[in-house]
Amino acid sequence: MAQLGGQGQQLIILPEDTSRLLGRDAQRMNIMAGKVLAETVRTTLGPKGMDKMLVDGLGDIVVTNDGVTILKEMDIQHPAAKMLVEVAKTQEDEVGDGTTTAVIIAGELLKKAEALLEQDIHPTVIVMGYRNAAAKAQEILNNIAIDAADRETLKQVAMTAMTGKGTETAREPLAELIVSAVKQVEEDGEINKDSIHIQRIQGATVAESEIVNGVVLDKGRLDPSMPKEVQDAKIALLKYPVEVKDLETDAKINLTDPSQMQAFIEQEEQMIRDMVDKIIASGANVLFCQKGIDDLAQHYLAKAGILAAKRVRKSDIERLEKATGAKVVTNIDDLTPEDLGEAGRVHEKKIFDELMIFIEDCKDPKAVSLILRGSTKHVAEEVERAVEDALGVVSATVEDGQVVAGGGAPEIAISKGLKDYADTVSGREQLAISAFAEALEVVPKTLAENAGLDSIDALVDLRSAHEKSPYMGLNVFKGDVTDMKAANVIEPKRVKKQAIQSAAEAAEMILRIDDMIASSKSGQPSPEEMAAAGMGGMPGGMPPM
Template identity: 65%
Template structure:
């Protein structure tokens, strides 16, 4: 009997599906492509990337987290690597480029094993064994230290090559002092440290303030420029009459009705201001707008008011002053007010700012960052944020490792010895993992214009003597990096290896890729991420039609 059954579709028409090695190969290519894009930014001599968004705004940086955030990544596998970079940034504050570059190299080594006929399961198991051993080795070579001298070295190492070289010593001092000031029993609240950029001037003019800076001036010129023994109200409610609906209509037949309408609005504004005055507040931070009439009455009452305060600044003020954010002005009372010894307005270059200082129950700090242009201050701010993260991690963990590629070489060396004790195909995966770790010192050498092969060989030989030998990219020599003062938090290396391995395992375990038609297409870009005009395009690591480029 003839089989006349119609085919059964379980997915929408036009759905693309790639199975087995095709799916795996596509994902590996995408991961390697992303790693290659940011690899040239790694290290003190890494190059910068210029990123231009759709509005023409330009960002010039070699900060991996910023580059990945600004790029329009569409391939799902590449986006997974962006996620682990964000995880690294949130957890440590530095090492995002290392994480992605290492993940790309682990995928490259896995691809070589796949071509040898090794199954993904064996590779994943070998990588897991290598990861566990790597963490043990990292613990063994770590140094316990969180004194101020070490913290300064950690901060300087994090900022080197990130646009702040001319003033990295003084900036490191600012960061370390700020972190030590907010440190509480080995824990650091990084949100209590605020960095405010002000273009105009020199980086050396930057300084630290014990308090909070708000990058806005007072709402009215006639308001007091300084208030001592400040009672601070934080208002989310706008001090203005809500706009009428667009289709509302009011019929006013004579001037008296118009005046009555205006008087009623004025009375409503007056009542709102009276509630602020009766609460005892003499400083007001409003997250919304403030009506001109309200500013007039606040000025008459001697209240310093700042309108359209950023949400992030409102949160800092809550923590620093003890005030509560009031969402309904009727609920405002003296119990919701915060306190500060002094609140004042100060003009720095051409920007007015409000300072909140002498905080009784807070260690909040702010750093006024100066620079010639917004691009300069933007890049230095990113360097300071990296330094802030690594200094905090060093205090919390009390462990550092030597920089200059020293940890990766030592872990690689010991992993190869460990691999000899593991039978089966997992041994090959462990050795591949060990070789992948060498991508960090190799990239440092390449970005410094050095011979990467000679540098790796010299490092391996030097590690027969001491684990402290690393690559000095400025001299091109293999030196004792501990004596050079190049140190990094253990957490940076630990998390980078962990996150890169986890992402690689996830990618290797995928053997089926199902996507709606068009979701994997190249959107008109060539295999090198360039469109036909020669400008950077949206890169997904794929060839035309969502298929990987033929090798």
């Protein structure tokens, strides 16, 4: 609202039910939301991080220490907190790991900015300092990166990513499977992670997980009379349903004689028989159809000794193309022997209580399947999340060919470099760059806290060790500072690059907000309600137990 000149009248610009927070209040509220969210996931960081149990409205349980999974499962309402969830999602999409790191760095950057705001340093100055610091951090990261993408390095990267994620006992065999899968689907130095299909099955132990050089479909053959196993398979992939199509327009057929009805049925049967004959004529002995297959067609296919499955997912059809060399045929009339794919063996197999079709022994397949086992559903789910993270980091290492040491080593090295850089910058931006440098130390500090070590002693020892080598990190199992490069604790450079960049950008965006205007129709709590609630607990998060 505003007063009009000397009239004394009020001019209403916003609806009456709109709420608003201005200036320092808006900044304080957003910073608090970021800090609370970072604190929520902070205890999950590192090999000795703890797990969270998340229970949704239906009573379904998720037990995990995967940062992005925790943030997705929490019902977060606060708009600034949602921006940090986006940071985690971007990190997950880009690299697959480092989501917790990205969020806690963003939270610490906001915390350091709050102290600078208290000193009356303008948010724009802080933002410019953070931007320069983020750019300088990338330079320092490039200088400390190690060129390596050999098989042994990839295995170590995978094992580092899986440490502390419920796969501890079977890290080595799983790392071997992951590296084999990534190497198999690599094309011209690029990896399409969709080509690696993860099939999660409970029962048995994690160590009994396996790789299939081909595709595994989570469905059985259509008819028990179909062959259970086909050697030297010739595979047809159809988009077209093997059934009589419904008329596209509403139509009535008037039958005046029972013989006409019989002729109509026979004609339909003949059309289906013709379709099956075309499949047989192509030489196919295995059929996977994206749409439906008529019961009568199933009978004829079984009689011809063809193993068939219907309603196969589009993503599975695409993987079958890459694995077998088959071409997807849209029109059954166009099916020729040249369109067929090849596999050494196609067979149905029951694992635990699930029937599956294995298409394996393919010639240089560009799609593979990983069968992951776990003693219970929740264990199998957590194993899957750990393997997905490891697949992401191994793929990033293959594509970039660069790694950095783990255990908080890169953060300390970058922090040290930024403090030296801050001394060369004049004006108040120097304070923001120093704050950025200190914020990065939250990673080794958190690693120490989660391992039950003294975080101050750990930081002092790390800073001292970095005077000699940039690869010195915190060994949380022994409780001392170790050369992480020599200890084979390594991560892809891209994990750190993306985490620092996205955390800095999110912090910048939140710091530039000085006005929060919320409509009551938005369904979000108003700024006043959020202020009154004092941001207690998780922002708009899980209900009290």
